[in-house]
Amino acid sequence: MRDAGLYQEAESPNKELDVDSLLKQLTHSEKVALTSxxxxxxxxxxxxxxxxxxRLSDGPNGVRGTRFFDGVPAACIPCGTAIGATFDEDLVRQLGRLLGDEAKAKGAHILLGPTINIQRSPLGGRGFESYSEDPFLSGVTAANYCLGVKDRDIVPTLKHFVCNDQEDERMAVNSIVTERALREIYLSPFQTAIRIAQPGAVMTSYNKVNGIHASENKRLLEDILRKEWRWDGLVMSDWFGTYSTSEAIKAGLDLEMPGATRFRGQALSHAVLSNKVQEHELDNRVRNVLNLINKTRGARIQESAPEMELNRPGDRALMRKAAADSIVLLKNEGNILPLKKEKPILVVGPNAKISAYCGGGSASLRPYEAITPFDGIASQSNSDVSFAQGVYAHKLLPEIGTCLRTDDGRVGFSLKVFNEPHTSTARTLLEERHLTDTNMWFFDYSNSKLNKTWYADVEGIFTPEVSGIYDFGLAVHGTGKLYIDEQLVVSNVENQKPGSAFLGSGTVEEQGAIYLEKGHHYKLLVQWGCAETSELKIGGLVDFGQGGVRIGCALNLSQEQAINDTLVLAQENEQIVIFAGLTGEWESEGYDRPNMNLPPGTDELISRLLDVNPNTVVVIQSGTPVAMPWISKAKSVLHAWFGGNEAGNGIADVVYGNVNPSAKLPLTIPKRVNDNPAFFNFYSEAGRTLYGEDIYVGYRWYDKVGIEPLFPFGHGLSYTNFKLGGLRVEDHGREKIYKVQVTNDGQRAGAEVVQAYISSPEVFETCSQIQRALKELKGFKKVSLEAQQTQEVAIPIDTTRATSFWDESRQKWCSEKGKYKILVGQSSQGPFLEAEIEISETLWWTGL
Incomplete structure (x- = not known):
């Protein structure tokens, strides 16, 4: 359904609730109901x-709405690390406003984002959702995201509170972390975002923190969040992340999600009647729910509003700008980039003709449109554009939906739903839908005539572009068979094995091969049965119900032959760009990466291509760092992240120079996974993860131990050149304003991110045993300059906050007297302009 306007408003604003009066009128059972x-x-x-x-909706890089199956298309902005890479507070706030509008269009009062966990390791499966390894950058970025969402009267939700930094045993793992690291690294982004933006909701994490699950951790929820920080919003659980009744209520968990309840309802009523939970404790939880309702009044969203599609030109332009502004230019020896539109170009690689627009899991959604890098390049080139696959990089065979056609010629296929099995001679069609997505998860599918056991047929026409052997694949939660022109190619019915599809509830992908001729129209038929038809029962905390089916297809390629064919074309082309990296299959909620490697064959393809043409431009897409064993050969490398709906256009804008790259790395790219600070302490071991690197996360670790990274935090080049000079300090008491002259002495307009770090005092006079990081980011500012333009940039720094560490002996922040250096530069590795400040008296403090 598409709406010509922005959204459907209620005829009048919702009436403000009189919370105190309602608490007196609500029955006990009604109070209990409001807490789930x-x-x-x-x-x-x-x-x-x-x-x-x-209504609540995922978040964090878009607003899905209420449907996993056949949902209303939505705007998908670049992933969290991409947004962090922009170092652009104004842009982030604009994106927050866009998401606020999208929430209204989907009838959602509450957006489940931003995600502001910390990338302890490059291997975190969900690392792409968060902004940075640095707590200051994460907190400031989250604050501006929240401010933008709040500008549209939508409630943002900070998540996941706290230490949800891996997927391995995420619901059971005990995150063991020192109080100092907890405060300085992991709680710090939440503290900053709450201080600046006061978001209305916080979501607890799945894991335990020092022995107690976050959703029943009174010290986190009451002592720190509400009492120390004086935050008055609502605390909700992550979905299925509530593990108790009395403990969670008493700890401060207001809302158990999702429904129907598991731990409240009759269990909570009984807990109150038996005095395990006091009535006033229940009232506190209900009060926060009612207050949250009042915070949503300004949005004027109808209850159970229909879901609309915006897809406005201005939004597409903003997403395209965000995609381009997030791209980091890692190397550009010999000024190979930007490429010339007037020259022919060879586009190569496994990510070229797919759209790696977001990572996997709950962050994924159905986009309005997903522009591939090849399409972006082809749309801007003024000469010949050729393509070579090189290698594949998929885990499961690529989804086939957009390669199919219906009988009347539309892109996609038909889905027909029946109660009777495929063997029945008298089937009644319950529903037929036209779809384009062959990854169908029927978790929330409904039809009033549907039996508990039901069936579906997928029908489409497949026309190969080349002759050859094609591999077809079926992953199911249920059972399924795939036919081509009535010939059985894949059967996934018997002897099923558990796989990763459908958040771990499905089977492995079963494959079959068949020879097909170019241009011939083949009828594809998949006969699927719901989860009830399968003997494979996968236990787990969540019952994903009705099941799902995923259909994939790819031309069978010999990797060696495909690489050799690519090298032949490479010898005939001067301009070459290779698109490689990861996708939502490799980086996803539910599992962590086993290593930093690119998919099999990718490194060989890149290395051999660089041997043939050293000027080949390498574009990597991933949400977190990948290994680059070929980096010494490459002259020009871009890191493009998961760029949202407009990823392909944004990449092309940078490749061709329409946009001068200005992003900076929000995390360190190590030379090898062994170098990262969590190498010995990642994944769950005996039910726990020891945060053994303590406060030395990311660049703090590489600085302290003297390990040279492949690319440091804050690194990012430009097509022009910037110089910093004339650092001066304005003293406003506790706040100091650091002003620096930034000059663009190149020939192109561009933008630079000025970064301010603080270094430890040279002499510790009161806490001589405290170890400090060599430097920590405490301010930044992005400035746009025309060629040969100079502008003074001001970076305010609160010296009390900036110089403080967490004193575990006093359980307070400590701003210690002594001399500190302010280092102002263009990356965490300098070079720096330096200034000195002196704290004359040690101060201990608490709060925000």
Missing amino acids: GKDFWHTNPIPRLSIPSL
Whole structure:
């Protein structure tokens, strides 16, 4: 459904709830109901008291709405690390406003984002969702995201509180972390975002923190979040992340999600009646739910509003700008980039004709459109554009939906739903849908006539572009068979094995091969049965219900032959760009990466291509660092992340010079995974993960131990050249403003990120045993300059906060007297302009 306007407003603003009065009128059972969800995406209403139901929606890089299956298309902005790479507070706030508008279009009062966990390791499966390895950058970026969302009267949700930094045993693992590291690294982004933006909601993490699950950790939720920080919003669980009744209520968990409840309902009523939970403790939880409803009034969203599609030109332009502004120019020897549109170009690689627009898991959604790098390049080239696959990089065979056509010629296929099995001679068609996505998860599919056991047929026409052997694949939660022109090619019915599809509830992908001729129209038929038809029962905390089917296909390639064919073309082309990296299959919620490697064959392809043409431009897409064993050969390298709907256009804008790259790395890229600070302490071991690197996360570690990274935090080049000079300090008491002259002495307009770090005092006079990082980011500013332009940039720094560490003996922040250096530069590795400040008296403090 598409709406010509922005969204459907209620005819009048929702009436503000009188919370104190309602608490007196609510029955015990109504109070209990308000502390849990009604269903997967809504809170419970109390109609007799005009208490409405609120809608929540994922987040963090878009607004999915309420449907996993055949959802309404949405805007997908670049992933978290891409947004962090922009170092652009104004841009992030604009993106927050876009997401606020998208939330209104989807009828959602609450957006489940931003994600502000810390990338302890390059291997974290969900690392792409977060902004940075640095807590200051993460907190400031999150704050501007929240401010933008709040500009549209939508409630943002900080998540996941706290130490949800890996996927391995994420619901059970015990994150063991010192109090100092907890405060300085992991709680710090939440503290900063709350101080600046006061978001209305916080989501707890799945894991334990020092022995207690976050959702029932009173010290985190009450002592720190509410008492010390004086935050008055709502605390909700992550989905299925509530593990108790009394403990969670008493700790401060207001809302259990999703519904129907597991731990509240009758269990909570019994806990209150038996005095395990006091009535006033239940009232505190209900009060926060009612206050949250009042915070959503300004959005004027109807209860259970229909979901709309925006897809506005201005939004597409903003997403394209964000995609381009997030791209980091890692190397550009000999000024190979930008390429020339007037010259022919060879586009190579496994990521060229797919759109790696976001990572996997709950962050993924159905985009309005997903522009591939090849399409972006082809749309801007004024000469010949040729393509070579080189190698594949998929885990499962690529989805085939957009390669199919319906009988009447539309892109996609038909899905036909029946209660009767495929063997029945008398089947009644319950529903037929036209779809384009062959990764169909029926978790939230509904039809009033549907039986518990039901079936579906997928029908489409496949026309090969070349003759050859084609591999077809089926991964199912249920059972399935795939036919080509009535010939059985794949059967996934018997002897099924568990796989990663459908968040771990599905089977491995079963494959079959068949020879097909170019230009011939083949009828593809998949006969699928729901989860009830399968004998494979995968236990787990979550029941994913009705099942799913994923259909993939690819031309069978000999890797060696494909690489050799690519090298032949490379010898005939002067301009070559290779697109490689990861996708949502490799980086996803639910599992961590086993290593930093690119998919098999990719490094060989890049290395051999660089041997043939050293001027080949390498573009890597990933949400977290990857190994680059070929880096010494490469002259020009771009890191393009998962760039959202407009990824391909944004990449092409940078490759061709429409946009001068200005992004900086929000995390360190190590030379090898062994060098990263969490190498010995990542993954769960005996049910726990020891945060053994303590405060030395990211660049703090590489600085302290003297390990040279491949590319440091804050690194990023430009097509022009910037110089810094004339550093001066304005003293405003506790706040100091550092002003620096930034000059663009090149021939192109561009933008530079000025970064301010603080170094430890040279002499510790009161806490002589405290070890400090060599430097920590405490301020930054992005400035745009025309060629040959100079501008003074001001970076304010609160010296009390900037110089403080967490004193575990006093359980307070300590700004220690002594001399500190302010280092102002263009990356964490300098060179730096230096200034000195002196703290004359040691100060201990608490709060925000």
